[in-house]
Amino acid sequence: MGLFTKDIETMNDLFIHQLQDIYYAEKRIVGALPKMIAKATSSDLRQGFEQHLDETKEHVQRLEKVFQMHGAEAKAVTCPAIDGIIDEAEDVAGDVADKAVLDAALIAAAQAVEHYEISRYGSLIAWAKQLGRDDCAQVLQQTLEEEKTTDKKLTSLAESHVNRAAA
Amino acid sequence: MGLFTKDIETMNDLFIHQLQDIYYAEKRIVGALPKMIAKATSSDLRQGFEQHLDETKEHVQRLEKVFQMHGAEAKAVTCPAIDGIIDEAEDVAGDVADKAVLDAALIAAAQAVEHYEISRYGSLIAWAKQLGRDDCAQVLQQTLEEEKTTDKKLTSLAESHVNRAAA
Numbered sequence A, B: 001m002g003l004f005t006k007d008i009e010t011m012n013d014l015f016i017h018q019l020q021d022i023y024y025a026e027k028r029i030v031g032a033l034p035k036m037i038a039k040a041t042s043s044d045l046r047q048g049f050e051q052h053l054d055e056t057k058e059h060v061q062r063l064e065k066v067f068q069m070h071g072a073e074a075k076a077v078t079c080p081a082i083d084g085i086i087d088e089a090e091d092v093a094g095d096v097a098d099k100a101v102l103d104a105a106l107i108a109a110a111q112a113v114e115h116y117e118i119s120r121y122g123s124l125i126a127w128a129k130q131l132g133r134d135d136c137a138q139v140l141q142q143t144l145e146e147e148k149t150t151d152k153k154l155t156s157l158a159e160s161h162v163n164r165a166a167a
Helices: A011-039 A043-069 A080-092 A099-130 A134-166 B011-039 B043-069 B080-092 B099-130 B134-166
Strands: none
Touching (some): A011 A043, A011 A099, A011 B099, A043 A134, A080 A099, A080 B080, A099 A134, A099 B011, A099 B099, A099 B134, A134 B099, B011 B043, B043 B099, B043 B134, B080 B099, B099 B134
């Protein structure tokens, strides 16, 4: 959500506003991931982030498609939530010298981002269906599935990381 | 994560820092939920928020227990992520006149909060295990289960809300 919700009166307004919010978020993630790739020390994690960067660029395009399908302008509104999550992610990656600790912090930061997106796409899909826009819901569902898969991969990486550290 | 991660060198530092972050977040949620309860129009949603307020107060106490078990001071560090999420939640609930739209926005805001917590508790549990603190992991797991249950209840509320609106 942005900070100008006075304009929200109908479910359609809410849907478009949330689209604008996640559009801003996805674009910020496209900007943040290269920095996370540069900082990741495990090659598995780096590859995971690289793959997710490609996917995130596609998520931006999918959102543009949904805006178009719904006859709304593709516009981003500032989203303080993703700003906070990404600021934390960039902050934590800044000064940690130990590689295992740095990777653990990066994985946690990325999972906070994924969970934010999972919650937002979940709401968007419910509202698209309510508005009779099953076509939009279907496009958004593709992205939601990819976000969930990324979150699961990050959990596996965190666990294998734990096992390596404990070995 | 707070903004002073220069002090993070070890997995133990990261664990304690994240505990301080979620401790801040839980306390902010205790402050935010009464406003959401006051704004919710459906009685199901209001009751759900009331129950979750009681749980959240318990989550704060559980975190204090984990700090104590781990021999660390119970201290909160500012968490820009939850600040952003809650600012958005309060903002969106401010000016929506239509009851159905307001409830839909409140449910979405609450789910963003839940997903933030789910990601943070997930990381904390993995790190507690890595540090050999299965006792701490077990306490944190109780809270994680409650956050997941709350998220599922909110999804059901969103869906029943959609069905009512469509009827």
